Amino acid sequence: MRTLPPRLLLIISAAFAGLAVITLVLLSAAGIVEPASAVQIALSIVILAMAAVMVAGGRRTDGKALRIDARTKRQDAALARTEQTLAQLATTLDGLPGRLEDAGRHQARVLLSALGEDRMELTAQTDRLAQLTSAVSRVDTTVRQSADDLDDLRKLRHDNEQLTGLTGTAIQAVRDLAERLDALGGTVRDGQADLAKAARQNYAQLEALIDIRALLQPRAPLPRLRGWAASPDVLRLLIERIAVDRAKVVVECGSGSSSVWLGYAVQRFGGGRVVALEHDERFAEASRDLVLAHGLQDVVEIRHAPLTSWSDEIIPWYDTRAVSDLDGIGLVFVDGPPGAAAPLVRYPAVPVLLPRCAPDAWIVLDDTNRPAEREVADRWLREYPELAGTAHPAEKGAMVLRRNAG
Known part of the structure; x- marks a missing residue:
């Protein structure tokens, strides 16, 4: 309940006391009340009025103090919340330089790779x-x-x-x-x-x-194709096969920008995954950064597989333990290891991966314009009569191998 201002209470009390005194005077003059009693009653009324004013003033002061106390408590609570927010911000700012440095290194690795x-x-x-x-x-x-x-x-x-x-x-x-x-x-x-x-x-x-850009719409810039990297025409061939066959497992011998393109294709059409084998640890890390920049880390896996001897052959190839868990491979793209590593270095791809391929799998060998790759393709066809090969007119030459229908 709201208390009246002290000044107003004083005026009301004074008016009431004055009215009471005038009434007593009139009553005393009329002989109804004795003068001594009238004076006592008038003094009592004045004292009561003053007491009422003092009590009301005290209550008003107490109410104001309570309101001030409540306001102070609300301000203290707001100040505590502000302090908590500032503490959280300080914690965030504490780790920000380190995170910015890590992000800078990551972007630098991607850029250096490109x-x-x-x-x-x-x-x-x-x-x-x-x-x-x-x-x-x-x-x-x-x-x-x-x-x-x-x-x-x-x-x-x-x-x-x-x-x-x-x-x-x-x-x-x-x-x-x-x-x-x-x-x-x-x-x-x-x-x-x-x-x-x-x-x-x-x-x-x-x-x-x-x-392929219009079809897959990459989410970030990609390094150039051609040269050391795969050419757009052979990538289009691979992406078409993923779209038609819905390959669940795609294996790439070598890694780089082609790994990202194949990852986009599998994400768009196949719903499977790409496993890229890379013998160079530094280049494998750069390829992982590239995959991460495109948000394809759940689709593309870059496996570091150093070149080692395999079987009784003297030809080096990727460490076969890197593919020991693969089965039902639907597409193999042979674009590595680099020819400078050894003569016929790409030959082991079929002996190692063919037993792990699905019956309708495709094996695509790139760079068949080079004599070494042509010799590799010829040897595959001689030693694996169940395979049939078709030349594809890509920029650097390509050979498509599939199992015979019969």
């Missing part, structure tokens, strides 16, 4: 540019020599005496010029053919890259 492949691609492009520069230099030299010979002939034609005396020399110069021009024409024709072939190949790879 830059590493880009540098390899850049080296290959630099070599091709160097070859082209050398060819252009030879053409330039031939053209300059031909221009000099033509200039000499013009001088000879304007000098009849020299032309008469040096006919044999002029004829030989013309013959040399004709031979150089023929060679120059052949070089130009070869260059035009190479340029047209490269343009067709670049268009085919760009078309395949657009297809």
Whole structure:
């Protein structure tokens, strides 16, 4: 209940006391109340009024004190909550530098991995540019020599005496010029053919890259394809097979950007997993970072498998313990180990993995434009008559092997 202000209480009490005194005076004058009794009653009324004012004022003060106390308690509670929030924030900020440093290292590893492949691609492009520069230099030299010979002939034609005396020399110069021009024409024709072939190949790879990007829509940037990495056209072949056969287990010999593309395909169509074998521990770690950057760690597994001898053969291959738990493999992509490791280093893929493959599995061997890979494919077909091989016109050549229908 709200208490009236002290001033208002004082006014009401004074008015009440005054009214009581006037009433007593009138009653005393009328002889109804004796004057002494009237005075006593009036004093009592004034004292009671003053006491009422003092009590009401005290109650008001007590109520205000209680309200102040409640407000203080609420402020204390809010302050305690603020202190708790600040403590949590301090704890979070405590570990933030370490987490930022870890995140920076992770991004650096991903970037270095991508830059590493880009540098390899850049080296290959630099070599091709160097070859082209050398060819252009030879053409330039031939053209300059031909221009000099033509200039000499013009001088000879304007000098009849020299032309008469040096006919044999002029004829030989013309013959040399004709031979150089023929060679120059052949070089130009070869260059035009190479340029047209490269343009067709670049268009085919760009078309395949657009297809797989539109189909799978990667969530983060990917390193470049081609060069050391798989080409878009062979990746399109693999992704088509995953979409059609819904392979539950895909094994890749080698790892890198192709592992991520295969992971996207399995996630989109197969609902299975990709197991990539990598002999180089540092590159395996870089591939894991790349997989993590695309959020495919639940789909793609990069297994470090150092090169070791297998069976009685002297050819090294991935440590076979890395595939001991695999069964029902639906697709094998043989793009490793690198050919520089040993001659026919990719041969063990079929002897090791074929017994673990599903009956309708595909085995795709990349880089069959190289003699070593062609020899590997030929040996597989000779030693495993249940396999049939079909050449695929990929940029670097590919061979598709499947079990015979019969």
